[in-house]
């Protein structure tokens with residue numbers, strides 16, 4: 001049985017439909033990430049799960065309890081937010097202990113034991129009596145994490161908890177959050193617009209746009225098999241190249257014509273495309289699927305190198321053609337000696353091609 005479930009959530013904010021028929025389930029021990037661009041409804045969804053916002057329609061289920069109309073404090077959730085949400089008048093101990101003290105069910109020495117254990121884990125042991133206002137942003141966020149850690153919550157919710165922190169601290173706190181999650185073995189829902197974070201942390205990632213789920217799956221599935229044009233253009237850095245193309249059948253297999261090139265599709269596509277019948281498609285080319293091609297190769301896209309960006313272990317090359325700018329990732333060294341202005345011919349490894357219906361923008365599946 002899933003331990004956290006939202007069913008058909010709808011939320012209108014002013015005249016904006018912030019959450020539009022959203023459903024997903026998170027199992028015990030699963031780290032579930034809500035990923036999407038700014039304004040897609042991630043925070044609103046989390047606020048509904050927490051009980052800080054009432055949905056216009058739909059249900060929130062935690063364990064075997066429908067909690068939709070319960071106040072936040074009765075939902076037994078651990079929450080960590082971007083704006084730490086700490087009490088400035090209290091010290092570190094007071095903030096971490098507050099939730100347990102307020103519920104009044106945990107003996108004082110047990111609270112003390114839990115707070116000290118969490119503080120030690122988070123390197124806050126020496127700061128327990130410090131006023132919150134004396135702490136750095138990273139320390140405050142660790143206190144907020146510690147406050148969630150001392151609770152035995154039924155589910156844990158995180159809303160962009162790391163976005164105010166520098167990269168080194170972010171990396172460390174990611175590990176702390178995952179350690180907390182693994183220890184508690186409860187469902188966790190983590191909101192972020194940072195796909196590196198989403199992919200590094202999530203067992204399952206839900207991509208949201210305009211308040212709707214676009215795709216739910218493990219990170220590698222979103223990259224390998226994006227369900228639609230939005231996901232294809234959103235995940236990956238750089239994301240998949242998306243081009244309009246015309247399909248043509250030749251000798252029983254298919255070729256996609258785009259950018260003055262004839263790109264052969266693997267034979268596995270043939271039955272699907274025969275049934276599909278349409279000519280016009282959107283072609284997706286993974287940036288890591290490009291290969292250098294030789295002169296006269298019909299299956300090569302030709303363009304001018306616009307930009308060469310060396311990264312750690314790989315190089316991103318941008319190629320300008322008559323009507324598109326394409327991104328290619330080469331393992332460091334494979335790009336050769338390219339400089340902006342050079343003419344470059346690139347072929348595509350056929351397994352790196354994806355096709356989407358031109359109108360519905362949904363993926364076609366071979």
Ligand SMILES: Nc1ncnc2c1ncn2[C@@H]1O[C@H](COP(=O)(O)OP(=O)(O)OP(=O)(O)O)[C@@H](O)[C@H]1O
Nearest residue numbers: 013014015016018037038039040041042043044193
């Ligand atoms: N009171 C309001 N009236 C109208 N629209 C609102 C109101 N509050 C929020 N919105 C809009 O609802 C949408 C969803 O907001 P939400 O904060 O859930 O998005 P988000 O995905 O978490 O974005 P971010 O990553 O920027 O925090 C946004 O477009 C926001 O501008």
